[in-house]
Amino acid sequence: MSTRVRTRIGSLELANPILTASGCGGTGRELAQFTELGRLGAFVTTSVMTRPRAGRPTPRAAETPSGLLTAMGLPGPGIEGFLEHELPWLAEQDVPVIVSIAGDSVEEFAELARRLREVPGVAAIEVNVACPNVQDRGRMFAWHPGAAASVVRAVRSHARPGVPVLAKLTPDVTDIVTIALACVDAGADGLTLINTVEGMAIDPRTLRPALTGVSGGLSGPAIRPIAIRCVYQVHAALPRTPIIGVGGVATGLDALEFILAGASAVAVGTTLFHDPAAAPRILRELDEALAARRVGRLADAVGLAHRPTGHVPPQVRPEPDGPAAPAPGEVKERLP
Incomplete structure (x- = not known):
């Protein structure tokens, strides 16, 4: 693969920009049966909590048009099991490991960051603030800028210096830019946008909710326009803050859009x-898409959609060569 696709997330340099989304690559062992993990830019773990969790009872997943609705309940081995069994194996796979963490309280997030502080093999920490805050009657930390910031501040103060801290945000808010600004002000080195969109499905056979958790998180191509909108808005407000775009990426052109x-x-x-x-x-x-558009470095394409047409670097071609678009007058003449 060419050096064209190299990228950076804060102090973390990656050979390429393609990562796994948290919870979608298993422990890494499952995915390694189908693809070499070292070919990824980074592997993002399932969100780790302090204690083991079995997750919600089934059914906890349901297919929807162009998407998947899930209410998994963050199953996992807890930090002890993760550090003993999962992280050592991942550290041997020649891939940067971004550890996602989740908690029910600010103190739990801080404890997780402290436990990871002296552990080798942690390239970055992704702070999943889009999980329930039991101290605030089950609301997500990411629903309120102050709550999200308190979590990020606690993680940053306990994480190893130099290890990037990334805040993962939910789109289910009135203004995601306000939340993003609060997280960056609190010490986040980057942002992950977005987590799933809350949704619900009802099974017409049973006449009941399709998931035992009633509602769940919608992912897949159905949410890509929402994710693109969030990335665009946050980059406009924080152009120097690295963003990991998540939501319905299935092709190289999807990735290019982000x-x-x-x-x-x-x-x-x-x-x-x-x-x-x-x-x-x-x-x-x-x-291939970057090469076709004469983009020499991925960094030259980051945020390009924000630039006025006249400010696009001259070596970058908006689209590959093809049939010339008809002039406005020609289009009008062809209309009935």
Whole structure:
């Protein structure tokens, strides 16, 4: 693969911008059966909590048009099991490991960051503030700028210096830019946009909610326009803050769309459930798309959609060569 696709997330330099989305690559062992993890830009773990969790009872997943609705309940081995069994194996796979963490309180997030502080093999920490805050009657930390900031501040103060801290935000807010600004002010080195969109499905056979948790998180191509909008808005407000774009990435052109909106990297999630070997293909397609548009470095394309037409670098071609578009007068003449 060419050096064209190299990118950075804060102090973390990545060989390419294609990551796994948290929870969609299993522990890494499952995905490694289908693709070499070292070909990823980074592997993002399932959100780790302090204690083991079995997750919600089934059914906890339901297919929807162009998407997947899930209410998994963050199943996992807890930090002890993760540090003993999962992280050592991942550290041997020649891939940067971004550890996603989740908690029910600010103190739990701080404890997780402290436990990861002296552990080798942690390239970055993704703070999943889009999970319930039991101290505030089950509301998400990411619903309120102050709550989200308190979590990020606690993680940043306990994390190893130099290790990037990324805040993962939900789109289910009135103004995601306000939340993003609060997280960056609190010490976030980057942002992951977006988590799933809250949704619900009802099974017409049982006449009951399709998930035991009633509502769940919608992912897949159905949410990509929402994710692109969030990335675009946040990049406009924070153009120097690295963003990992997540939501419905299935092709190289999907990844390019996120990059043009302002993302420095993208994470592949739902696509891996039906095409676990998708990441190398998406990377190849992205590299070809950049080359076709004469983009020499991925960094030159980050946020390009924000620039006025006259300010696009002259070496960058808006689209590959093809049939010339008809002039406005020609179109009008052809209309009935």
